[in-house]
Amino acid sequence: MFESDKPHIDNSRCDRCAVRDRTVCAVAHLAAENELARVSRTRRVPAGETILAENAEASIVGNVLAGVLRMTKTLPDGREQIVGLINPGEFFGRPYSETVEFAYEAATDVELCVMDRRSFEAVVARNPELEHELLLTTLDDLAFARERMLLLGCQNTLERVATYLLVMLEHREQLFADVALQEHKRVAVSAITRRDLASYLSTTIETISRHIHHLSRIGVIRIIDSSRFEVLAYEMLLALSGLAREDLRLFRKAPLFGRGPRLVALNGIIQSRQTPVLTSVKTRSSRIGHF
Amino acid sequence: MFESDKPHIDNSRCDRCAVRDRTVCAVAHLAAENELARVSRTRRVPAGETILAENAEASIVGNVLAGVLRMTKTLPDGREQIVGLINPGEFFGRPYSETVEFAYEAATDVELCVMDRRSFEAVVARNPELEHELLLTTLDDLAFARERMLLLGCQNTLERVATYLLVMLEHREQLFADVALQEHKRVAVSAITRRDLASYLSTTIETISRHIHHLSRIGVIRIIDSSRFEVLAYEMLLALSGLAREDLRLFRKAPLFGRGPRLVALNGIIQSRQTPVLTSVKTRSSRIGHF
DNA sequence: GCCGCGATTTGATGCGCATCAACTGGAGTG
DNA sequence: CACTCCAGTTGATGCGCATCAAATCGCGGC
Numbered sequence: 001m002f003e004s005d006k007p008h009i010d011n012s013r014c015d016r017c018a019v020r021d022r023t024v025c026a027v028a029h030l031a032a033e034n035e036l037a038r039v040s041r042t043r044r045v046p047a048g049e050t051i052l053a054e055n056a057e058a059s060i061v062g063n064v065l066a067g068v069l070r071m072t073k074t075l076p077d078g079r080e081q082i083v084g085l086i087n088p089g090e091f092f093g094r095p096y097s098e099t100v101e102f103a104y105e106a107a108t109d110v111e112l113c114v115m116d117r118r119s120f121e122a123v124v125a126r127n128p129e130l131e132h133e134l135l136l137t138t139l140d141d142l143a144f145a146r147e148r149m150l151l152l153g154c155q156n157t158l159e160r161v162a163t164y165l166l167v168m169l170e171h172r173e174q175l176f177a178d179v180a181l182q183e184h185k186r187v188a189v190s191a192i193t194r195r196d197l198a199s200y201l202s203t204t205i206e207t208i209s210r211h212i213h214h215l216s217r218i219g220v221i222r223i224i225d226s227s228r229f230e231v232l233a234y235e236m237l238l239a240l241s242g243l244a245r246e247d248l249r250l251f252r253k254a255p256l257f258g259r260g261p262r263l264v265a266l267n268g269i270i271q272s273r274q275t276p277v278l279t280s281v282k283t284r285s286s287r288i289g290h291f
Numbered sequence: 292m293f294e295s296d297k298p299h300i301d302n303s304r305c306d307r308c309a310v311r312d313r314t315v316c317a318v319a320h321l322a323a324e325n326e327l328a329r330v331s332r333t334r335r336v337p338a339g340e341t342i343l344a345e346n347a348e349a350s351i352v353g354n355v356l357a358g359v360l361r362m363t364k365t366l367p368d369g370r371e372q373i374v375g376l377i378n379p380g381e382f383f384g385r386p387y388s389e390t391v392e393f394a395y396e397a398a399t400d401v402e403l404c405v406m407d408r409r410s411f412e413a414v415v416a417r418n419p420e421l422e423h424e425l426l427l428t429t430l431d432d433l434a435f436a437r438e439r440m441l442l443l444g445c446q447n448t449l450e451r452v453a454t455y456l457l458v459m460l461e462h463r464e465q466l467f468a469d470v471a472l473q474e475h476k477r478v479a480v481s482a483i484t485r486r487d488l489a490s491y492l493s494t495t496i497e498t499i500s501r502h503i504h505h506l507s508r509i510g511v512i513r514i515i516d517s518s519r520f521e522v523l524a525y526e527m528l529l530a531l532s533g534l535a536r537e538d539l540r541l542f543r544k545a546p547l548f549g550r551g552p553r554l555v556a557l558n559g560i561i562q563s564r565q566t567p568v569l570t571s572v573k574t575r576s577s578r579i580g581h582f
Numbered sequence: 583g584c585c586g587c588g589a590t591t592t593g594a595t596g597c598g599c600a601t602c603a604a605c606t607g608g609a610g611t612g
Numbered sequence: 613c614a615c616t617c618c619a620g621t622t623g624a625t626g627c628g629c630a631t632c633a634a635a636t637c638g639c640g641g642c
Contacts, residue, residue, distance in 0.1 A: 147392070205590075
């Protein structure tokens with residue numbers, strides 16, 4: 001356990017991790033980082049596969065490295081609702097519970113960083129900064145989930161489609177936060193299938209198709225292909241979503257962006273290979289004292 | 292700060308707290324308990340009053356001692372959704388954020404235990420067992436929120452009403468967990484107005500009225516008065532809700548119930564005037580050690 | 583280049599439930 | 613005791629969207 005051989009190899013895997021700065025790992029102290037590396041392994045899962053079945057044992061947790069996971073819940077008669085999508089850099093699984101309340105499935109081909117749940121919990125118990133980070137992301141997820149209740153409860157299907165496009169755009173804007181190329185920021189990209197989108201927005205593929213083409217016809221968007229849409233009239237789209245501008249704030253899901261002074265100047269782009277030395281140092285020095 | 296005068300008085304207030312064993316405070320070590328007592332105060336708020344407005348500064352957090360809070364979100368055109376109800380013993384507010392994403396309002400006359408948010412955060416930072424408990428309840432809330440997405444996205448209005456009755460029943464059964472009187476367990480009690488219920492279930496008071504009377508006509512429930520319903524055919528109600536039996540597990544919201552061995556036999560009833568002496572003792576001796 | 587199959591689009595129809603409106607009943611008031 | 617007033621009930625109507633059905637597109641395989 002305490003040999004410095006295997007861990008070191010694992011840690012180098014983390015050094016090459018594409019989403020390291022966006023995951024819960026980003027706040028881990030050196031010791032915690034090593035512990036996490038020791039209990040984690042990467043795993044590829046093709047689209048459609050189930051990672052954790054509904055009500056199954058909550059055996060593992062982890063981070064999404066690439067691709068998208070869907071969390072679903074199915075009624076006895078077969079009706080299904082996607083209750084959440086999990087993007088690269090985001091945490092998945094159900095800590096501190098024997099079973100998972102929802103199914104976790106690969107919505108696209110995915111690459112995961114997987115950990116045994118109990119091992120993860122043990123690492124968290126020894127590293128308060130991890131527990132704190134987990135709490136922060138869970139609180140954000142909760143606010144996001146409640147925002148989606150508003151979507152499902154109050155917004156009509158056109159407003160839901162408009163909102164989805166705005167959210168995709170928001171994600172895009174964050175990815176290219178410091179890139180000057182404006183055209184990237186105007187393109188909403190949907191990584192999931194139309195079927196999944198329909199389930200996520202609680203409507204049908206036919207209705208989505210109609211609304212997308214309606215938005216195209218009135219000049220609000222341009223359909224590049226079935227999964228990419230250029231937004232030509234942002235303000236119009238916002239108006240059609242029925243949302244207030246400040247509500248979009250909640251949709252900035254990338255965990256470690258825009259949340260307080262922890263990562264003051266995050267100049268690394270997710271795909272960038274630069275080692276975020278300064279960022280790490282800042283993170284460690286600005287932590288709240290636990291004991 | 293370290294004088295033992297004022298704190299002692301505050302602490303006695305906590306000793307008389309009706310919901311103490313169900314709140315986050317229940318896991319607090321003695322030192323943390325004193326710290327929480329020092330920064331908290333009770334406050335009564337009449338039904339309809341706003342405690343925290345939507346997007347307002349997240350100045351306070353706290354626990355509900357009596358009554359029900361509603362969390363709402365309103366669209367620019369006035370459409371409103373209740374995204375959560377907060378019952379006695381449950382935590383409210385938004386830690387670790389400058390603003391609240393939702394409005395917190397008194398759905399009934401309420402009694403609150405209120406704390407300055409930053410003071411609360413400071414106490415949590417010094418007491419890891421509190422942070423852990425906060426994480427556990429937040430994870431439960433998140434699962435509950437996602438379950439409600441299923442309700443809003445997949446279930447029709449009759450199924451939503453049936454589900455609500457089942458949830459009320461579930462709450463009741465927990466309150467009277469060890470009481471032999473079976474009749475209490477068969478009565479679903481709704482503390483909120485029909486208008487709030489309509490918003491919570493994302494439907495209208497007319498539709499709720501129709502379904503309630505339909506359920507009464509087919510003999511599934513008996514209408515005692517407009518807020519109390521005796522469930523005559525539990526299995527039928529479950530079938531009409533469209534849910535699987537195990538889904539109800541999620542609705543056991545009372546934070547410290549049914550989660551491990553912390554509260555083995557809670558025989559105190561919230562509304563009862565008996566002092567739950569034994570309960571308090573049991574709680575302290577059976578609490579789990581963190582760290 | 584042709585075929586076949588799934589994904590998407592477009593059209594026609596029906597139903598669930600919101601909406602509007604009228605009525606009822608009980609609690610509080612002068 | 614009539615009064616108002618609000619919560620709840622009941623009925624009539626219309627609309628949004630699911631559903632069913634058919635056409636079209638796109639793409640990999642041979």
